[in-house]
Amino acid sequence: MPDADSIKESKQYYLDIPPRNEAFFVKGANALDWGMQNRLSRIFRPESGRTVMLAVDHGYFQGPTSGLERVDVNILPIAPYADALMLTRGMLRTTVPPTYGRGVVVRASGGPSVLKDLSNEQLAVDIEDAVRMNVSALAVQVFIGGECETQSIYNLTRLVDMGNRYGIPILGVTAVGKDMARNARYFRLACRIAAELGAHFVKTYYVEEEFETITASCPVPIVMAGGKKLPELDALTMAYKAVSEGAAGVDMGRNIFQSDAPIAMIQAVNKVVHENMKPEDAYELFQTLRAEQK
Numbered sequence: 001m002p003d004a005d006s007i008k009e010s011k012q013y014y015l016d017i018p019p020r021n022e023a024f025f026v027k028g029a030n031a032l033d034w035g036m037q038n039r040l041s042r043i044f045r046p047e048s049g050r051t052v053m054l055a056v057d058h059g060y061f062q063g064p065t066s067g068l069e070r071v072d073v074n075i076l077p078i079a080p081y082a083d084a085l086m087l088t089r090g091m092l093r094t095t096v097p098p099t100y101g102r103g104v105v106v107r108a109s110g111g112p113s114v115l116k117d118l119s120n121e122q123l124a125v126d127i128e129d130a131v132r133m134n135v136s137a138l139a140v141q142v143f144i145g146g147e148c149e150t151q152s153i154y155n156l157t158r159l160v161d162m163g164n165r166y167g168i169p170i171l172g173v174t175a176v177g178k179d180m181a182r183n184a185r186y187f188r189l190a191c192r193i194a195a196e197l198g199a200h201f202v203k204t205y206y207v208e209e210e211f212e213t214i215t216a217s218c219p220v221p222i223v224m225a226g227g228k229k230l231p232e233l234d235a236l237t238m239a240y241k242a243v244s245e246g247a248a249g250v251d252m253g254r255n256i257f258q259s260d261a262p263i264a265m266i267q268a269v270n271k272v273v274h275e276n277m278k279p280e281d282a283y284e285l286f287q288t289l290r291a292e293q294k
């Protein structure tokens, strides 16, 4: 039987190695709890600090959007190439296998259809249900300058309170009404309000002028919204400019799933976002992959 001294000597306390104390890699998230940071790490890749989210939540206000008529057929094959899928809880539970190992961002506001005033939203998911689904984040729309601006901000702040209680990050989505100018001045305002009121990351549109002032003045990561379908090279160029000008990734829908080669397109977007591939090179890659995948 070893004596007490020899047991002590066999232990190694690495007294010469200082304890690890690394800053968390997501902007503005250093002071968040472990669960929040863990969930953010399921959305943003620690190696690049960025994300490629695939948005397929359009049906919550506009029904079966072109390209999303059959999410099981059209989207499930693309989903493994995304860092996170953004969708409704209905589509998650009915269609996405629980073995899906990437991030899941669930749309948590809704109400009006495309036939009505879209800003008139309410919260549409209970926090307990979010926990039950093990979501990585919840998304809520804010309509700055919209008819129901205050109500949409109240949706955000309530959701942030609930998210903070359970360790679930909140994505504030800046929605643009028909009457609002899509310029840096407007998006600086909208993104900053969302972050000041507690959103842990913000989704907004790319603008050609002064986009870097939107990312600079927002204390949390900004992910670029895709918007309507563009030619692939234009969409890749927009993603490249956005990440070069401070965005922490993209949350694209139609520009991926409405492409005639969605898997090739998301692979090209991944190269741009995570490896800073130039848009022309990414487009060439897209064409090669498209030809291979036909």
Ligand code: R5P
Binding pocket: 055, 056, 057, 058, 059, 141, 173, 175, 225, 226, 227, 228, 251, 252, 253, 254, 255
């Ligand atoms: C926008 O507010 C919703 O989240 C959309 O359903 C979706 O994110 C839009 O994606 P995209 O404009 O890239 O098709």
